[in-house]
Amino acid sequence: MEFTSQTTTVSNKAIWAGRILSGLVILFMLFDGIIKLVPLDIVMQTNAQLGYPDSVNLARGLGVLGLACTALYAFPRTSVLGAILLTGYLGGAIATQLRVGSPIFSHLLFGVYLGLMVWGGLYLRDVRVRSLIGFTR
Numbered sequence: 001m002e003f004t005s006q007t008t009t010v011s012n013k014a015i016w017a018g019r020i021l022s023g024l025v026i027l028f029m030l031f032d033g034i035i036k037l038v039p040l041d042i043v044m045q046t047n048a049q050l051g052y053p054d055s056v057n058l059a060r061g062l063g064v065l066g067l068a069c070t071a072l073y074a075f076p077r078t079s080v081l082g083a084i085l086l087t088g089y090l091g092g093a094i095a096t097q098l099r100v101g102s103p104i105f106s107h108l109l110f111g112v113y114l115g116l117m118v119w120g121g122l123y124l125r126d127v128r129v130r131s132l133i134g135f136t137r
Helices: 012-037 041-049 056-074 076-099 104-108 110-125 127-132
Strands: none
Touching: 012 041, 012 056, 012 076, 012 110, 041 056, 056 076, 076 104, 076 110, 104 110, 110 127
16 A cells, blocks of 8 residues: 655555654653653763763653653654654754763764664655655655
């Protein structure tokens, strides 16, 4: 079964690839948000290393924010809004890593990798995004 619009056709393989890619992002963000809600000791230690105050409320606030953006991304009706908000969230993570001088490929660019997965998964599974982003002829 293929979905069509005026400018694009999306195959089942592309849709499933997009769902899998988006699913990986959602699983990672769920894990990230949940460990911040608890918050685990590693979360508090990492926050301190990144220059954030030793505050359980800050960790929990970031966890709630990440989970809310992820929930919006997970549901098809709000997935574009969720992708936009996750991009902003990841931009903050990238800025934080840049500020503390983290290694480029493993830490600093991790947010970029995740952002590419967010939009790549959405591009593959959502015909509306395909029509907005002109990679096809």
